[in-house]
Amino acid sequence: MELTDSLNWNYEFDVVVIGSGNGAMTTGLVAHDHGAKVVLIEKSDKYGGTSASSGGGVWIPNNRYAKEAKAIDSIQDAKTYIQYVSPKGKIKEELIDVYLEKGPEMIDYLHDNSRVRYQSLEHYPDYFPDDPGGKDGHRSMEPEPVDGSLLKDEFKSLRPQHPQTVGPLGINFTQVEGQILLGALKGWTGLFLKLLLKFIFDFPFRLTSSRDRRLTMGNAGIARLKLSLNDRNIPLWLETEFLDLITKENRVMGIKARKDKETVYIKANRGVVLASGGFEKNQEMRDKYLPNPSKQEWSAANLYNTGDAISASIKIGAQVHQMDSAWWSTVMIVPGEKKARLSMVDKSLPGNFCVNKEGERFSNESQNYVSFVDEMYEKYSKGNPCIPCYMIFDSEFRKKRPCGPILQSSLMPDFMIPTSWWSPNFLSKANSLEELASMVGVDSKGLIKTINKVNKYSKEGKDKDFQRGDNVYDKYYGDPEVKPNPCLAEIKKPPFYCVVLYPGEMGTAGGLVIDKNSRVLDGEGNAIKGLWACGNTTTALLPRYPGPGSTLGPAMTFGYLAAKDITGSNN
Numbered sequence: 001m002e003l004t005d006s007l008n009w010n011y012e013f014d015v016v017v018i019g020s021g022n023g024a025m026t027t028g029l030v031a032h033d034h035g036a037k038v039v040l041i042e043k044s045d046k047y048g049g050t051s052a053s054s055g056g057g058v059w060i061p062n063n064r065y066a067k068e069a070k071a072i073d074s075i076q077d078a079k080t081y082i083q084y085v086s087p088k089g090k091i092k093e094e095l096i097d098v099y100l101e102k103g104p105e106m107i108d109y110l111h112d113n114s115r116v117r118y119q120s121l122e123h124y125p126d127y128f129p130d131d132p133g134g135k136d137g138h139r140s141m142e143p144e145p146v147d148g149s150l151l152k153d154e155f156k157s158l159r160p161q162h163p164q165t166v167g168p169l170g171i172n173f174t175q176v177e178g179q180i181l182l183g184a185l186k187g188w189t190g191l192f193l194k195l196l197l198k199f200i201f202d203f204p205f206r207l208t209s210s211r212d213r214r215l216t217m218g219n220a221g222i223a224r225l226k227l228s229l230n231d232r233n234i235p236l237w238l239e240t241e242f243l244d245l246i247t248k249e250n251r252v253m254g255i256k257a258r259k260d261k262e263t264v265y266i267k268a269n270r271g272v273v274l275a276s277g278g279f280e281k282n283q284e285m286r287d288k289y290l291p292n293p294s295k296q297e298w299s300a301a302n303l304y305n306t307g308d309a310i311s312a313s314i315k316i317g318a319q320v321h322q323m324d325s326a327w328w329s330t331v332m333i334v335p336g337e338k339k340a341r342l343s344m345v346d347k348s349l350p351g352n353f354c355v356n357k358e359g360e361r362f363s364n365e366s367q368n369y370v371s372f373v374d375e376m377y378e379k380y381s382k383g384n385p386c387i388p389c390y391m392i393f394d395s396e397f398r399k400k401r402p403c404g405p406i407l408q409s410s411l412m413p414d415f416m417i418p419t420s421w422w423s424p425n426f427l428s429k430a431n432s433l434e435e436l437a438s439m440v441g442v443d444s445k446g447l448i449k450t451i452n453k454v455n456k457y458s459k460e461g462k463d464k465d466f467q468r469g470d471n472v473y474d475k476y477y478g479d480p481e482v483k484p485n486p487c488l489a490e491i492k493k494p495p496f497y498c499v500v501l502y503p504g505e506m507g508t509a510g511g512l513v514i515d516k517n518s519r520v521l522d523g524e525g526n527a528i529k530g531l532w533a534c535g536n537t538t539t540a541l542l543p544r545y546p547g548p549g550s551t552l553g554p555a556m557t558f559g560y561l562a563a564k565d566i567t568g569s570n571n
Contacts, residue, residue: 001244001245001246001247001256002246002247002248003246003247003248003253007246007265008265009254009265009266009267010264010265010266011039011264011265011266011267012266012267012269013036013037013038013039013266013267013268013269014031014036014037014038014268014269014270014566015027015028015031015036015037015038015039015268015270015271015272015273015563015566015567016038016039016041016254016255016266016268016271016272016273017031017038017039017040017041017272017273017275018040018041018242018255018272018273018274018275018276018309019040019041019042019049019274019275019276019277019309019535019537020040020041020042020047020048020049020222020236021048021049021050021051021052021222021275021277021535021555022049022051022058022221022222022225022535022552022555022556022559023051023275023534023535023552023555023556023558023559024040024049024273024275024276024534024535024559025040025222025225025226025228025229025559026106026110026225026555026556026559026560026563027273027275027534027559027560027562027563028040028229028234028236028563029110029114029225029228029229029232029234029563030109030559030560030563030564031273031562031563031566031567032232032234033113033232034563034564034567034569035567036270036563036566036567038234038235039234039235039236039237039266040229040234040235040236040237041236041237041240041242041257041259041266042236042237042238042239042240043239043240043241043242043276043304044159044238044239044302044303044304045157045238045239046157046158046159046160046238047154047157047158047159047222047226047236047238048158048159048218048219048222048226049159049276049277049302049305050277050301050302050305050506050507050536051218051221051222051552051555052158052159052160052161052218052219052221052222053159053160053161053162053165053218053219053302054162054165054217054218054506054552055142055165055175055217055218055548055549056142056143056175056216056217056218056219056220056221056549056552057121057124057140057141057142057175057548057549057552058107058118058140058141058142058221058549058552058553058556059139059140059542059546059547059548059549059550059552059553060103060104060106060107060139060141060549060553060557061073061075061077061078061100061103061104061135061139062074062075062078062100062103062104063103063104063107063118063120063139063141064104064107064108064111065107065118065119065120065141066120066138066139066141068120069120069122069138071120071122071135071137071138073135073138073139075100075101076133077133077135078100078133078139079096079097079100079133080132080133081126081128081131081132081133081134081135081546082096082133082542082546083096084128084131084132084133085127085128085131085134085544085546086542086543086544086546087543087544090322090543091541091542091543092541094516095514095515095516095541096541098516098561099541099553099554099557099558102557102560102561103553103554103557105560106556106557106560106561107141109560110228110556114224114225114228114231115146115224115225115227115228115231116143116221116224116225116228117143117144117224118141118142118143118144119141119142119143119144120137120138120140120141121137121138121140121141121142121175121176121548122137122138123136123137123176123179123476124137124140124175124179124476124547124548125137125472125473125476125547126139126473126546126547127367127368127370127371127473127545127546127547127548128368128471128473128544128546129471129472129473130471130472136472139547140547140548140549141549142174142175142176142216142217142220143216143217143218143220143221143224144220144224145172145174145214145215145216145220146215146220146223146224146227147213147214147215148211148212148213148214148215148219148223149205149213150223150227151223151226151227151230154226154230155209155211155213156209157238158215158219158222158223158226159219159222159302160211160219161216161217161218161219162300162341162342163337163341163405164341164342164343164344164404164405165178165217165218166212167181167192167195167196168196168407168411169196169199169200170199170210170211170212171195171196171199171212172195172212172214172215172216172217172219173195173216173217174216174217175217175548177191177195177216178345179476179477181402182345182349182401182402182477183345183349183401183477183478183479184349184400184401184402184408184479185479185480185481186481198214199212199214221552237259239259239260240257240258240259241257241258241259241308242255242256242257242276242308242309242312243255243256243257243258243263243308243312244256244312244315245272245312245313245315245316245531246265247316247530250528250529251528251529251530252268252271252272252316252528252529252530252531253267253268253530254266254267254268254272255268255272268530270530270566270567271530271531271532271566272530272531272532273518273532273533273534273559273562273563273566274309274310274313274512274520274531274532274533274534274537275533275534275535275537275555275559276305276308276309276535276537277301277302277304277305277507277535277536277537278301278305278307278310278326278507278508278509278510278511278536278537279305279306279307279310279311279508280296280299280301280302280305280326280505280507280508281296281299281301281302281303281304281305281306282296282305282306282307283295283296285307285310285311288323289323289324289508289510290323290324290326290508291324291377291381293387293503294503295502297333297340298331298333298340298502298503298504298505299331299339299340299504299505300329300331300339300340300341300342300504300505300506301339301505301506301507303338303339305507305508305536307508309512309533309537310511310512310537313512313520313528313531313533316528317522317523317528318512318513318520318521318522318523318528318531319512319513319521319522319523319525320510320511320512320513320539321510321511321513321539322509322510322511322539322540322543323508323510323511324510325508325509325510325540325543326505326506326507326508326509326510327370327505327506327507327508327509327536327540327545327551328369328370328372328373328374328503328504328505329342329343329344329369329370329372329373329504329505329506330342330343330344330347330369330372330373330376330389330501330502330503330504331343331501331502331503331504332404332405332426332499332500332501332502333425333426333500333502334404334405334421334426335418335420335421335423335426336418336420340502340504341404341405342369342504342506343369343391343404343499343501344369345477346391346402346403346404346499347365347366347372347391347501348365348366348474348476348477348478348487349397349401349477349478349479350458350478350479350482350485350486350487350488350489351393351394351396351397351400351401351489351490351491352365352391352392352393352397352403352491353365353391353392353450353451353454353491354389354390354391354392354501355389355390355392355442355446355447355450356384356385356386356389356390356442357385357386357441357442357443358385358442358443358446359437359442359443359444359445359446359447359448359449359450360446360449360450361450361454361465361466362375362376362379362384362386362389363375363376363379363386363466364463364466364467364468364474365466365468366468366469366473366474366475366477366478366487367468367473367474368473368545370544370545371544371545373503373504373505376389376503377503387502387503388500388501388502388503389500389501390440390442390498390499390500390501391403391498391499391500391501392436392447392451392491392496392497392498393491393496393497393499394491394492394493394494394495394496394497395409395493395494395495395496395497396489396491396492396493397489397491397497398497403497403499404499405421406421406427406499414429424439424440424441424500425500426499426500427497427498427499428440428497428498429495429496429497429498430494430495430496431494431495431496432494432496433447433448433451433496434448436496436497436498439498440498440500442498451491451492453465454488454490454491455490455491455492457485457488458485458488458489458490459490460484461483461484461485461488462485463485463487463488468485468487468488469485469486469487469488474487475487506551507536507551508536509536509539509540509543510539510540511533511536511537511538511539511540512533512537512538512539513538513539514532514533514534514538514539514558515527516561517532517561517562517564517565517570518532518533518534518538518558518559518561518562518565519531519532519562519565520532520533532562532565532566533562534554534555534556534558534559534561534562535551535554535555535558535559536551536555538558540554541554541558542554
């Protein structure tokens with residue numbers, strides 16, 4: 001909306017940040033440190049955005065923690081890798097150069113000036129580690145665990161972890177611990193018992209909250225940033241909904257918002273930063289931009305990500321790009337849960353495979369989750385009936401390994417599974433493959449033919465159709481005790497099970513086009529005065545998702561750059 005003489009500002013700040021995730025908080029912290037009066041606004045009653053419920057990984061090559069571990073890497077290797085794996089014409093070399101240079105600088109700044117701490121993931125590889133410049137580990141970091149009680153009353157307002165990233169009773173675990181627990185690797189029972197007992201006997205905190213105060217993953221990352229904001233008395237307003245940008249003579253002057261159920265006008269003397277996520281929960285925008293079929297019910301993202309900031313920016317002439325892409329992952333629709341549950345790891349475990357309606361495999365189940373769904377859509381568009389797909393496993397898998405909310409049968413026997421879960425749209429069980437195929441609507445002859453091939457490949461150790469288990473990433477969630485291929489195990493012992501998987505996502509990957517200083521660009525490539533953006537509100541810097549944390553890394557880096565540009569301290 002255009003500023004008029006009759007408009008009266010209700011509040012006035014130097015910088016107004018829309019959002020409360022990693023990118024937004026990094027922006028607010030750095031802008032404050034460089035002399036700006038800052039406010040962050042969040043439209044829900046919980047802070048943390050998508051970041052809080054994520055795995056919390058941050059992909060930044062050559063970061064300080066990797067260097068401390070004496071990892072061998074270089075900016076050139078990282079650039080070579082990004083260029084090789086990225087679709088042609090979808091990245092801006094200038095932005096990649098800035099990211100690789102400034103990402104480590106941003107991490108150094110937070111380490112030296114805040115409570116933010118990370119630890120290098122030594123064994124978590126790039127998603128295409130065998131490609132030129134790819135690495136087997138140390139490019140991704142995860143937040144160090146932190147005591148949630150330090151947040152005091154604000155602990156209750158921290159957006160919880162996604163259900164898939166917590167254990168039974170709500171026990172938190174790190175990504176390193178998760179690899180052991182989810183893969184049921186050697187020592188998992190002892191680790192689980194240790195975490196369980198620590199959680200149960202955490203008195204007196206256990207009397208005040210059902211949540212685990214040992215925060216990990218995305219919760220730890222957000223908590224550390226929020227504590228750093230608190231140290232600076234930087235306000236973060238909850239239940240404050242962004243409504244529109246206010247402009248005057250082609251410059252953004254502030255925003256219109258709804259706070260305490262009233263319309264308010266907030267002046268931004270230096271600028272507005274948009275860091276409020278994508279448009280995952282806006283079905284109209286999904287229908288317009290994303291490949292079909294596309295349903296918001298399949299999204300595992302924040303329920304409040306409705307693309308408001310993107311839409312408001314388009315109205316004033318902002319340029320958008322890559323609106324047909326997302327940070328894909330297969331999801332489960334678990335009866336009774338408010339949003340879809342990500343299924344990133346389940347299909348990677350040995351002893352299962354995924355088929356289409358014809359009972360045929362169509363992809364490498366152990367490849368990274370973004371690429372798997374990319375392939376789902378590509379093949380579906382060419383006539384392959386692979387949406388949804390069907391993950392098949394047997395009683396041996398069921399006994400040894402978890403699958404979404406379904407724990408190993410040693411911890412959750414079939415009789416303990418909620419009745420509502422037994423549905424052709426989620427979980428099915430049968431004593432024969434023919435019966436199972438009939439229950440879920442899959443061709444039985446095709447399914448039996450496929451399972452015979454899979455069992456043969458498991459014995460031989462070589463997947464001749466889709467090369468499952470051939471690279472380092474495939475093996476990350478494999479079981480080294482399964483021989484000869486840690487990603488392949490026979491499926492032969494009844495009863496047989498099926499879990500239905502849909503093409504969902506963690507967030508959309510298209511959005512506003514920005515320059516190297518995070519300034520939002522118009523259709524002619526000129527910066528819109530007074531407007532910056534970062535995170536999933538912007539076009540993906542790394543559209544092929546090269547490694548774990550490829551959204552949070554750029555979000556934080558370009559939030560850092562936005563703050564420095566706004567305050568004139570980017571030189």
